[in-house]
Amino acid sequence: MMTPMIDIVFLLLVFFIMTLADRGFVAPEGDFNIRMPVAAPSEGKLDESLVLPLKVRLKSTSEGRLAGVYLAEARMPDNAPFQALQERIIQIVSDDAGPGSGAEDREVELDCDYNLRFEYAIDAITAVSGKVQQGGIVKLIDKIRFTPPREVPKP
Amino acid sequence: MRFKERRQARTAEGDMTPMIDMAFQLIAFFMVVINFAGAEQNERIRLPESELAKPPEVPFEMPITLQLTKEGTVLLVGEEVPVANLKPPLRREKEIIEYRGGKPSDVTVIIRADARAPTGVVQELIRACQETGFEKFALRAKQQEDW
Numbered sequence: 639m640m641t642p643m644i645d646i647v648f649l650l651l652v653f654f655i656m657t658l659a660d661r662g663f664v665a666p667e668g669d670f671n672i673r674m675p676v677a678a679p680s681e682g683k684l685d686e687s688l689v690l691p692l693k694v695r696l697k698s699t700s701e702g703r704l705a706g707v708y709l710a711e712a713r714m715p716d717n718a719p720f721q722a723l724q725e726r727i728i729q730i731v732s733d734d735a736g737p738g739s740g741a742e743d744r745e746v747e748l749d750c751d752y753n754l755r756f757e758y759a760i761d762a763i764t765a766v767s768g769k770v771q772q773g774g775i776v777k778l779i780d781k782i783r784f785t786p787p788r789e790v791p792k793p
Numbered sequence: 794m795r796f797k798e799r800r801q802a803r804t805a806e807g808d809m810t811p812m813i814d815m816a817f818q819l820i821a822f823f824m825v826v827i828n829f830a831g832a833e834q835n836e837r838i839r840l841p842e843s844e845l846a847k848p849p850e851v852p853f854e855m856p857i858t859l860q861l862t863k864e865g866t867v868l869l870v871g872e873e874v875p876v877a878n879l880k881p882p883l884r885r886e887k888e889i890i891e892y893r894g895g896k897p898s899d900v901t902v903i904i905r906a907d908a909r910a911p912t913g914v915v916q917e918l919i920r921a922c923q924e925t926g927f928e929k930f931a932l933r934a935k936q937q938e939d940w
Contacts, residue, residue, distance in 0.1 A: 641811075642810070642814075645811070645814050645818075646814075648818075649814075649817070649818050649821070652818070652821070652822065653821060656825040666846075666847070666848045666935075666936045667840065667846060667848065667933055667934065667935055667936065668843070668845070668846030668847040668848055668849065668933070668934060668936060669846070669849055669903065669931035669932065669933050669934075670843075670845075670846075670931065670932045670933075670934065671901075671929070671930070671931050672919075672929075672930040672931070672932060673928065673929060673930070696912075702909070702911060750912040750913070750916070751912070751913070752911055752912070752913030753911050753912075753913065754911065754912040754913075755908060755909055755910070755911065755912070756841055756906050756907065756908055756909070756910045756911070756912050756915055757841035757842070757908035757909070758912075759912045759915070760841040760842075760843050760908075760932065760934050761841075761843070763843075763932065764843040764844065764845050764934075767845060768845050770844050770845070775845060775847070784916050784919060786916070786920070787913045787916035787917050787920065788913060790913065
């Protein structure tokens with residue numbers, strides 16, 4: 639008379655596999671909010687806010703690998719570009735009259751090469767928008783937008 | 794003698810336990826499966842990882858999910874269209890939203906783009922949405938695994 643025991647064991651097995659597949663194996667997902675209210679931001683149009691956006695430029699190779707990170711023309715070191723970018727952003731944000739107060743007005747404009755893999759863009763957004771510190775998240779700049787897309791490079 | 798006979802007739806009703814076991818098992822199974830289907834996920838898309846990607850505390854009011862594959866096509870409500878042909882289905886979405894009394898500027902477009910997709914395609918996708926009238930975007934990323 640093993641049948642009821644086997645029934646229950648299978649039930650528990652299915653239950654725990656499903657629960658773990660939902661929570662443990664599949665990592666939770668989160669979002670980065672991007673606000674781009676202008677219908678099509680035309681070039682040469684002046685920004686309404688007083689503080690100019692910080693320009694972050696990401697260059698890529700033709701295969702889409704990262705070839706260089708620039709913050710307002712200054713090239714970040716190639717060994718840890720996003721870490722350096724984040725340190726510079728922290729400096730800029732804390733310079734603006736007390737910690738955190740300037741962050742709301744600041745805006746970052748991402749200018750990426752067409753072929754750049756999307757994961758590097760997310761890396762840059764991560765570096766700019768916040769930092770994990772002692773288990774919590776310190777927010778840096780949350781106004782992020784893209785420039786109009788660059789032309790498709792000729793092969 | 795008569796009493797004994799009646800008792801035998803009652804035991805011949807049969808055992809309900811296995812049926813109830815199976816019924817519970819099916820209920821549990823379908824509950825879990827239906828939950829999976831609601832998550833709107835796609836196996837083809839490998840999301841980029843980010844340590845800041847935390848599940849939102851408040852769900853978006855009116856979300857539209859656009860899934861961008863690494864080949865540059867968009868999966869939108871079961872259809873697969875290239876980014877260049879995205880306008881008609883987006884306009885249809887907008888009409889549905891306006892018909893229901895919503896404003897396109899209140900809608901959040903959730904972009905689940907593959908990590909290997911070119912950023913230029915993501916930008917073209919955003920531009921197509923802007924030209925249709927959507928303003929709020931959310932780039933989705935997967936939480937980075939520490940272990």
